[in-house]
Amino acid sequence: MSMNRIVSVISLCFCAVVVMAQEAFGDGQLSVQKVADNAVRIQYTEGNVKSDLPDWLYVKHETVADCALKVTVDAKKQQLVIKDRKGKTVFTATRHQLKNGEATLTFSSPKDECLFGLGQFQDGYSNVRGLSRRLTQVNTQISIPMLISSKGYGILWNNYGMTEYNPCHNSVRLTVRQSETSSGSDVVDVTTTEGNKREVRQRHVFEATVDIPETGDYSLLLDVGQKMARRHNLAIDGENVIEMQNLWLPPTASKIVHLEKGRHTLTAELTKDDKPVLYYDRVQDQTTFRSPVATAVDYTVFVGSPDEIIATYRSLTGECPEMPKWALGYIHCRERFHSSQEILETANRFRKEDMPLSLIVQDWQYWGKYGWNSMKFDEDFYPDPKALTDSLHQMGVRLMLSVWSKIDKNSDVGRQMVRDQYYIPGTDWIDFFNPQAAASYWHNFRERLLPLGIDAWWQDATEPENDDLVGRRVNNGRWSGEQVRNVYPLLVNKTVYEGLREAGREAMILTRCGFPGIQRYGSALWSGDVGNDWETFRRQITAGLGVQAAGIPWWTYDAGGFFRPGDQYTNQDYIDRMLRWIELSVYLPLMRVHGYMSNTEPWNYGDEAKQIIAECLKEREQLRPYIEQCAHRIAKEGYTLMRPLVFDFADDAEALQQKYEYMFGPSLLISPVTEPNVTEWRTYLPKNKEGWTDYRTGRHYHGGQYVTTPVDKAHIPVFVRGDVQTIIQ
Secondary structure: OOHHHOOOOEEEEOOOOOOEEEEEEOOEEEEEEEEEOOEEEEEEEOOOOOOOOOOOOOOOOOOOOOOOOEEEEEOOOOEEEEEOOOOOEEEEEEEEEEEOOEEEEEEEOOOOOOEEEEEEOOOOOOOOOOOOEEEOOEOOEEEEEEEEEOOOEEEEEOOOOOEEEOOOOEEEEOEEOOOOOOOEEEEEEEEEOOEEEEEEEEEEEEEEEEEEOOOEEEEEEEEOOOOOEEEEEEEEOOEEEEEEEEEEEOOEEEEEEEEOOEEEEEEEEEEOOOOOEEEEEEOOOEEEEEEOOOOOEEEEEEEOOHHHHHHHHHHHHOOOOOOOHHHHOEEEOOEOOOOHHHHHHHHHHHHHOOOOOOEEEEOOOOOHHHOOOOOOOOOOOOOOHHHHHHHHHHOOOEEEEEEEOEOOOOOHHHHHHHHOOOEOOOOOEEOOOOHHHHHHHHHHHHHHOHHHOOOEEEEEOOOOHHHOOOOOEEOOOOEEOOOOOOOHHHHHHHHHHHHHHHOOOOOOEEEOOOOOOHHHHOEEEEOOOOOOOHHHHHHHHHHHHHHHHOOOOOEEOOEOOOOOOOOOOOOHHHHHHHHHHHHHHOOOOOEEEOOEOOOOOHHHHOHHHHHHHHHHHHHHHHHHHHHHHHHHHHHHHOOOOEEOHHHOOOOOHHHHOOOOOEEEOOOEEEOOOOOOOOOEEEEEEOOOOOOEEEOOOOOEEOOOEEEEEEOOOOOOOEEEEOOHHHOOO
């Protein structure tokens, strides 16, 4: 069909046998495939350019013939409109563009819309409408290009590379202030892929000016110009608008600010070697995905309630297996145990103190003299690992072990990998894009570790760390790292999960990064090497809710923060803050404590803290039947346990504005305490005809209002939808 003869509107209703259509559209072809009764996959291509990458994302590819959605394509206006089963327009795409190998999709996003998802980010946003983000994989950041809208649709962007979400059209480079050479320095202890080390980090002040053409809300994206940042800082006209410090941070930070028309002065105090650029653009009534390496504009739109959207998303990208029940209790971790004796003494102490313990974790460096991730215990400190696991099992405790995708090239395993050229060139990371390399990794894993009786596996640094695919070639040079930049964690987890299942073993995997589809590998995510301050705590909540809205159900954080103060055992301000982290972790999908260079056991923080933590562990145990029911629904129904309020209260505009509150399962509203030294806390109770009951006092409240309730050091506000008796029988 020639472009001159295209009718202005092509209406595609997926009834009877018409389940897939492809039509001329702009400079290319637009195909619309019905992939579920409430989902369509749209692909815009030009010419005969095809990708040779496997479809790692989807497990189902067939078309279906039922008729729930109507898709209308207007070739003249370059629009695509999707209507729900009632005929209401829910999604309007206004641009499909391929240019120089770059794919762009833009769709309408009205002012009253809220958008949730994209994975785990440290910018503190829950509603990401209008925000600019760069979707890359680094420590503490997990990019999952999936969104849920309060308007009744979800969208999954099908691209394995880096993706710009709402990319900005304007930018300015900040330069070092000429009046000074340095504004100070910091000496810090950090974890690296070579182990623990000390760094001196000098600070500089950078500056620039921008001219804003019109007053309005502007989305900012600050890029420090390094693979990882140490500080995010930006002031506009002397007022701080971005401020975050940690020993590791993602390279970009995002913010929406209101700016008046005219010239504005920018300053940023960052580390000496940063090369900061600020990207900025006025917030529009539209949302854009843009991937710089692509052969198609490729995305899937889901229509329905958030639960319906997530259930279909999981049906297409892989259902979650059952999470083992023993993983749903308390998981105890520290950086790190140094011997079998330390692990057994700690497990025995938990039992002596009558504190529930489900799973204990051996972090890195148990390999000792054998080299990084040699898949072998140093027998000087772990003389009989099988006896260790057997002893723990006799106590009713399971063992998790840290295993990396990075292997010392001088170890026994590493020499094999070097010989067979199974590393990503120029790195110490195994090339999981190469099926032979993945098989070799699993062969060593199976032969060296599975016989030890270990129950769960901690696949650390699966980004790979520091965005290390950039500028590399993978799978014997077949693909560029840029093509597959975000999908590495999916393949690591695939290798381990499928190997475990083939070996007849139950799979429970904790991993530091993820991608759409990772839920099918029994993988739980956590938020990486974060700090411990109040702002970091708040940002972990929004980060976790972003993971849930992106369809990944199993998530947690390092309760207490990974990086902790040197006086953590006696610093009362820190201990009080740590307790809030732990109290909230009772109501996370997984409950886990961790800490850098820390003995994280409850008895190390004083009698009061020990008693409060013990109550938290017992409360988690009391909730286990409720959590197990929800876990079963995750596997069987595509359910979500940690629920952003859009899942249950999409029609309550005030509920959608709550950044930190969420539902834990169908009945519990969680209201985290995110400030120090408070004796009362304000909670919004969403509109709900059954009302709400205070979990601890039994007092009943009507929904659709804010309430202020007393809090003590030991508890956070929790409200039951309806009657308390429906939760715990």
